[in-house]
Amino acid sequence: MVYNYYPGCTLSTKAKQLDLYAKKAAEALGFELAELKEWQCCGAVYPLVQDEIGTRLSSVRSLAAAAAIDGKLVTLCSACHHVLKRVNSDMAENKEINAKVNAYLELDKPYQGETQVLHYLEVLRDEIGFEELAKKVVKPLTGRKIGAYYGCLLLRPAGVMQFDDPENPSILEDFIKALGAEPVVYDYRNECCGGYIALKDKSSAQNMVSKILTSAANKGVEALITACPLCSYNLQVNAAAAQPLPIFYFTELLAEALGVKEEV
Amino acid sequence: MQKIGVFVCWCGSNIAATVDVARVAESVKSIPGVAFAADYRYMCSEGGQELMQKAIKDYGLSRVVVCSCSPRMHEATFRKAAQAAGLNPYLVEIANIREHCSWVHKDKEVATAKAIALAKAAIAKVKLNTPLVSGESAVVKRALVIGGGIAGLQTALDIAEAGYKVDIVEKTPSIGGKMSQLDKTFPTLDCSACILTPKMVEAATHENITIYTYSEIEKVSGYVGQFEAVIRKKARSVSVDRCSGCGICSEKCPSKKAKSEFDQGLRNRSAIYIPFAQAIPNVPVIDRENCLKFQTGKCGICAKVCPAGAIEYEQEDELVTQKYGAIVLATGFEPIDMAKFGEFNYEYCPDVITSLEFERLTNAAGPTQGHLVRLSDGKKPKSIVFVSCVGSRDTTERGKTYCSKICCMYNAKHAMLVKEKYPDIDVQVFYIDVRTPGKSFDEFYRRAVEEYGVQYTKGMVGKITEEGDHLLVHASDVASGAQLSVPADMVVLATAIKPAADARKLATMLTASIDTNDFFTEAHPKLRPVESPTAGIFLSGVCQGPKDIPETVAQAGAAAVKVLGLLSKDKLLTNPCVATCNEQTCSGCLACEKVCPYGAISAEYKLVNVKGLKERRLIAQVNEALCQGCGACTVACPSGAMDLKGFSNKQIMAEVDAIC
Amino acid sequence: MHLTEKEEAAEILRISGVKADNCMQCGKCSAACPAGAKMDILPHRFVWELMNGRVNNLAASNTLWQCLSCFTCSARCPRGVDPAKLIEAVRLSVIRKQGENRLNVDELPAEIDEMMPQQALVSALRKYNK
Structure with missing residues (x-):
């Protein structure tokens, strides 16, 4: 199986690991991520109001490109996934936005939101299955207590994201279980890390990160996994020195369990 | 030639403000057959009825059309009036120019034109009306009550006391329902069991009451006065006769x-x-x-x-078939599931509990013998937070759109009971609104604040987290516009209530209607609050909508009165508007039988006269006692052999022709 | 074209696509807003002001710059109101005006460390500048 793949700006540079491990693991699992040609930056934040058209265009270009191939588009970065999925939903549900975007882009064929946007985790859960994944694990992460850090963008708003229960998600815990490790649930796994406020008001980000890390550590978490480069950044850079929990991209643990980590 | 009288009602300004009633009366006068037409301020008043009766006599009217409100309101009134003047009541037609016209339109010109069209249709139909005579059916003098909680028990006791037999069918192993789980009851704080158990005993020992516990309704057929229910008595595996209850x-x-x-x-x-x-x-x-x-x-x-040899492993479910004149639904409620509300941490924190769990925790017969302790460590809490409206007044797919009605009062009750027994425990209640209408209810809530020092804070709780050995309640204080993080040893969630899970299944079985929330619908929200729109089915307690114990008991009594009104009759007049099969044109395909929701159609071989020749053919037969006149068969019949009296295919087509 | 405050509030509601009238002021949005500690107007008050046709004090509030669009408020609202969208609409109405950018691009390099992902820069520029 070959999936169209949208890496996004950060995954080619600062978050290379997230991308490289994902591709290696995919190979081991028998599928391939084929980078979409000439993809454009999604804009990193979803334009929340209805009269923002220009900031939706780049996402639609990528979505339409995937539609022209086979109609599926796989993402890895939480922010890209969030933006693409929500803009896609606008194109399917919001007539006014749809009309304006199509009038501007003049694509060969008007885009109606038909592409299925899949997060890499959804590929693992819904297309491969965690049971199948567990069977392919060669180096189970036995005994390791891993906490899932979901953050905001994968889960909310649940109606559009259709990813998991926004208040009590389980996809990452099931993923951790499939790798042979022990998932640890803690209260702040779906609370915000501060995101871009790190640039404007560092103390706010530090305050939020501290709550997340304390909550995880109190439950006995030994390491956190995330799917978002900005979450990963905040959890490491804006953590107090006294709370150094190792932060991994989920794909790194995946590659490790599949025995392909060293190949990267 | 028919002599038709047309009476156009103003309904005060309800119709007359939007429809030019005089013009309606005037314009139908020229229709062939119309011998009299007039408008009148209130046709349902005595004056209006007299006007109709006088016209019937003076003009020798053979048919009547009343242009007025919905036939659901006054069809019976006008039929009776016509009958008193010597006309068969089924020769009266209603043109609904209120609900179908004046109430839904603003433009008088358009509304008047529509009212005239509706009147013309009714006139066209009434010309083809035939006199119909009601049949009679017997009433089985026995009632079935489904549900053995306080609602069902009260209804059953009231019926039994009046001298009629009642069967209670309860799906759990004991009667008593939710009330048996409660500790104290508001607003008097008397012990729930102390006031409930006498009623349970009274029902169990009453000569007119039979109780089927651990039993469910398998099937119901029949109609008002003549229902037949199949009750599944699930295998207890213990002989009720031999067991002494030694435990x-x-x-x-x-x-x-x-x-x-x-x-x-x-x-x-x-x-x-x-x-x-x-x-x-x-x-x-x-x-x-x-x-x-x-x-x-x-x-x-x-x-x-077992000293009595009462254990019977080989017992099997038993089916009991019984006939009833009336059925009362008293299936009650259950709290909603907390699974979709992860922010309250109910799944992971043992010290976050629901209000019904709290009832068990403070009940002397409960798991802690009434000692209020934390489920996590068995220690007495120093602070408790109560959260209102958990899942109530929630229009998202997670919750219920309605107010669950009982929570504000039991929150006050719980808060007060804690303070009464343990004055040192801090108690805080988070609420959106405190809703306490009811006798002595607001005074009760205020007592919690004014006498017991319970802290009430307007604002919802957004998240509950664990901080070491206690909980942190993240809430808002709406009045001051502040965020609060309140430490608590225990949090009690006032979860929304919803109808019992089997309400929908029962509704289908009984063709009783339910609303989008699965509460049973009453025949009229104001005037017929304890009757289902399906004749012979009555509603008692929370299965109709959220209510507390006093209201439930009152409604249960009202349902019993309605049942008694029915059971005290020896005969019921049947609706003569039933289906009838034209044997000449019936092909015996039995499409009608398949669509009949009442099982009123059967097939029979009959000798039929076809063009002078006798032929033995399969013919559809309508059981007039079972037929409810819904008309599904007339639509399904490919040859037009099936027809509905009072609503014949010809009559319907005449109405359509008159409009088009 | 000059709009009255009431007209401006109506325009904010229009571009946000949010039905603020569904709000029953339960405060659940504010209760666990992770950025609430530094907001001068919490989300429920933000909605309340707009429902009542007021927007001037919202445009001047630091809530606009503290909100992280984490959508916790939107996810938990029992009435389907989306406070995050309302805050965004007011925020945009401010930065769309000339000279109202909140990040000085010349000063940015000092804030950027070795590990900071591009995602943070793009997001911040989208949120604070136009």
Whole structure:
């Protein structure tokens, strides 16, 4: 199986690991991520109001490109996934936005939101299955207590994201279980890390990160996994020195369990 | 030639403000057959009825059309008036120019034109009306009450006291319902069991009441006055006759891992169990899912220790068929599931509990013998937070759009009971609105604040987190516009209530209507609040909508009165507007039989006269007693042989022609 | 074209696509807003002001710059109101005006460390500048 793949700006540079491990693991699992040609930056934040058209265009270009191939588009970065999925939903549900975007882009064929946007985790859960994944694990992460850090963008708003229960998600815990490790649930796994406020008001980000890390550590978490480069950044850079929990991209643990980590 | 009288009602300004009633009367006068037409301020008034009766006599009217409100309101009134003037009541037609016209339009010109069209249609139809005569059907002098909680018990007792037989069918092993799980009741704070158990005993010992516990309704057929129900008595695996209720079986049972339903899962019970001390009957059941004998074949200890030899592993479900004149639904409620509300941390924190769990926790017969302790460590809490409206007034797919109505009062009750017993515990209630209409209710809530010092804060709780050995309640203080993080040792969630899970299934079985929330719908929200729109089906308690105990008991009594009104009649007049089959044109395909929701159609071989020749053919037969006149068969019939009296195909087509 | 405050509030509601009238002021949005500690106007008050046709004090509030669009408020609202969208609409109405950018691009390099992902820069520029 070959999936169209949208890496996004950060995954080619600062978050290379997230991308490289994902591709290696995919190979081991028998599928391939084929980078979409000439993809454009999604804009990193979803334009929340209805009269923002220009900031939706780049996402639609990528979505339409995937539609022209086979109609599926796989993402890895939480922010890209969030933006693409929500803009896609606008194109399917919001007539006014749809009309304006199509009038501007003049694509060969008007885009109606038909592409299925899949997060890499959804590929693992819904297309491969965690049971199948567990069977392919060669180096189970036995005994390791891993906490899932979901953050905001994968889960909310649940109606559009259709990813998991926004208040009590389980996809990452099931993923951790499939790798042979022990998932640890803690209260702040779906609370915000501060995101871009790190640039404007560092103390706010530090305050939020501290709550997340304390909550995880109190439950006995030994390491956190995330799917978002900005979450990963905040959890490491804006953590107090006294709370150094190792932060991994989920794909790194995946590659490790599949025995392909060293190949990267 | 028919002589038709047309009476156009103003309904005060309800119709006359939007429809030019005089013009309607004037314009129908020229229609062939119309011998009299007039408008009148209130046709349903005595004056209006007299006008109609006088016209029938003076003009020798043979048909009447009343242009007025919905036939659901006054069809009976006008039929009676016409009958008193010597006309067959089924020669009266209503043109609904209120609900179908004046109330839904603003433009008088357009509304008047529509009213004229509706009047013309009714005139066209009434020309083809035929005199119909009601039949009679007998009334079985026995009522069925589905649900053995306080609603069902009260209804059954009231019916039984009036001298009629009643059967109560309760799906759990004991009667008593939710009220038996409660500790104290508002606003008087008397013990729930103390006021409920006398009613349970009274029902159990009443000569006119038969109780089927651990039983469910399998099937219902028939119609008002003549229902037939099949009751499934689930196998108890214990003989009710021989068991003395000594309880030694439960004590010795080695399988003790099942969650006690009665204690909301707060403690375990054995596989053979009596749900609670005052249960009626005081006879255990074997929960076969958890019984070692049934699951592995090994064990059989209960049979060995039973001094009465009452254990019957080989017992099977038993079906009982019984006829009833009336059926009362009293199926009650259950709290919603908290699974979708992860922010309250109910799943992971043992000290976040629901209000019904709190009832068990403060109940002397509960899992902690009434000692208020934390489920996590068995310690007494120093602070408790109560959260209102958990899932109520929630228009998202997570919650219920309605107010659950009972929570504000039981929150005040819980808060006060805690303060009364443990004045040192801090109690805070988070609310959106405090809603306490009802006799002595607001005074009750204010007492919690003014006398007991319970802290009420307007604002919802957004998240509950664990901070070491206590909880942190993240809430808002709406009045001051502040965020709060309140430490608490225990949090109690006032979860929304919803109708019992089987309400929808029963509604289908009984063709009783339910709303989008699965509450049973009443025939009229104001004037017929305890009757279902389906004749002979009555509603008692929370299955109709959220209500507290006083309201439930009042409504239960009202339902009983309605049942008694029905059972006291020896005969019921049947609706003559039933289906009829034209044997000449019936092909015997029986499409009608398949669509009939009442099982009123059967097939029979009959000798039929076809063009002078006798022919033996399969013909559809309508049982007029069962037919409810819905007309589904007339639509399904490919040859037009099936017709509905009072609504014949010709009449309907005449109406359509008159409009088009 | 000069709009009255009431007209401006109506325009904010229009571009946000949010039905603020569904709000029953339960405060659940504010209760666990992770950025609430530094907001001068919490989300429920933000909605309340707009429902009542007021927007001037919202445009001047630091809530606009503290909100992280984490959508916790939107996810938990029992009435389907989306406070995050309302805050965004007011925020945009401010930065769309000339000279109202909140990040000085010349000063940015000092804030950027070795590990900071591009995602943070793009997001911040989208949120604070136009």
